[in-house]
Amino acid sequence: MKLATLKDGSRDGQLVVVSRDLTQAHYATGIAHRLQQVLDDWGFMSPQLQDLYDLLNSGRARHAFPFDPAQCMAPLPRAYQWADGSAYLNHVELVRRARGAEMPASLRSDPLMYQGGSDDLLGPCDDIVVPSEAMGIDFEAEVAVITGDVRMGASPEQALDGVRLLMLVNDVSLRHVIPAELAKGFGFVQGKPATAFSPVAVTPDELGEAWREGRVHLTLQVAWNGRTVGLCEAGPDMHFHFGQLISHLAATRRVRAGSIVGSGTVSNPGVEDAAGRLDWPRGYACIAEKRCMETLQDGAPRTGFMQFGDTVRIEMKGLDGRSVFGAIEQEVVPHGGRPRVEAQPAGGEGRD
Known part of the structure; x- marks a missing residue:
């Protein structure tokens, strides 16, 4: 699983799941807004993110968009x-x-x-x-x-x-x-x-x-x-x-x-x-x-x-x-x- 944080004008940014080839991303808002939330409840949230990651890699994620590293904050x-x-x-x-x-x-x-x-x-x-x-x-x-x-x-x-x-x-x-x-x-x-x-x-x-x-x-x-x-x-x-x-x-x-x-x-x-x-x-x-x-x-x-x-x-x-x-x-x-x-x-x- 690959995760990134996109700039959104806030201090902590917006969590996204990124495809294995780093070309596509999908917002993780239905699961978590920030990476720290996931780390605090890893056992519950990481399997949900993994499911989204699998969908993204298979081309079946409905709201995927091109991933741009220049828009990333630190994870x-x-x-x-x-x-x-x-x-x-x-x-x-x-x-x-x-x-x-x-x-x-x-x-x-x-x-x-x-x-x-x-x-x-x-x-x-x-x-x-x-x-x-x-x-x-x-x-x-x-x-x-x-x-x-x-x-x-x-x-x-x-x-x-x-x-x-x-x-x-x-x-x-x-x-x-x-x-x-x-x-x-x-x-x-x-x-x-x-x-x-x-x-x-x-x-x-x-x-x-x-x-x-x-x-x-x-x-x-x-x-x-x-x-x-x-x-x-x-x-x-x-x-x-x-x-x-x-x-x-x-x-x-x-x-x-x-x-x-x-x-x-x-x-x-x-x-x-x-x-x-x-x-x-x-x-x-x-x-x-x-x-x-x-x-x-x-x-x-x-x-x-x-x-x-x-x-x-x-x-x-x-x-x-x-x-x-x-x-x-x-x-x-x-x-x-x-x-x-x-x-x-x-x-x-x-x-x-």
């Missing part, structure tokens, strides 16, 4: 919680190696996770609005899940049962703002502007064999200004699966239906060529990684961060070659008026 425009992990250890290792930092001793047993802003989540085609280019604007392509209720202390296996839907993410980072915030020892706020999500959220069964062991075994495609820069495999190098991430979040509190949990930047390790030089054939899902690759190869980064007018496209295709979630397609634009935050001197490449 959950406002969420009770947005917690982003860092499940791809290669990303953490690469960033820390490039700046000569030690790896945490607990890295392989204790996930990194931060609490992001969830009151204003962006649709797939909404602009990335930033006060200044000097802030080090970066995209971060990820996978995320939306949960049902998960009890406190749930095991990874129990937590995995709480996964209701999956989405793609662009977790924008302001790389030159983050180091000064982290130096305060209390996390960051200004360095993480609004996060964007794919046009549709899908139930795990839509992925077929690609959804196994709490991971999405598909290729995440990332294009910057129209040029493909990443074809990263989301499955094999995800050290902590989504059940483990949700369990980590639920260690000391309940996780409520409508919580979003992210994977962190999808990342694959480099390989040595015949000359012993490291190369990254799968590319990168954030610019910070590219700069770290250049530092390790050549001693210094060459690639700059995003500028006003730059675009990013994030998409994932299924085993059948068709887009699963639709694409995130965003442009970086300036915020009007005087910048509210002054960029800090570059002291690192991000939060890890």
Whole structure:
């Protein structure tokens, strides 16, 4: 089943069911107006939505209309919680190696996770609005899940049962703002502007064999200004699966239906060529990684961060070659008026 939220002038939009090929949609108003309603009563409402989804895919839905991703809000425009992990250890290792930092001793047993802003989540085609280019604007392509209720202390296996839907993410980072915030020892706020999500959220069964062991075994495609820069495999190098991430979040509190949990930047390790030089054939899902690759190869980064007018496209295709979630397609634009935050001197490449 595939679900989306269309813009209707309200804060929370209008829930629609979207066909498997992402060409048609049908309002879900006879069942639910908002996705949060469905998550709150999943056992009762999701079978009704599944019936509508089946009708839509068979061409028998009477009031179907063309689906336009540009009219989408985030599937959950406002969420009770947005917690982003860092499940791809290669990303953490690469960033820390490039700046000569030690790896945490607990890295392989204790996930990194931060609490992001969830009151204003962006649709797939909404602009990335930033006060200044000097802030080090970066995209971060990820996978995320939306949960049902998960009890406190749930095991990874129990937590995995709480996964209701999956989405793609662009977790924008302001790389030159983050180091000064982290130096305060209390996390960051200004360095993480609004996060964007794919046009549709899908139930795990839509992925077929690609959804196994709490991971999405598909290729995440990332294009910057129209040029493909990443074809990263989301499955094999995800050290902590989504059940483990949700369990980590639920260690000391309940996780409520409508919580979003992210994977962190999808990342694959480099390989040595015949000359012993490291190369990254799968590319990168954030610019910070590219700069770290250049530092390790050549001693210094060459690639700059995003500028006003730059675009990013994030998409994932299924085993059948068709887009699963639709694409995130965003442009970086300036915020009007005087910048509210002054960029800090570059002291690192991000939060890890």
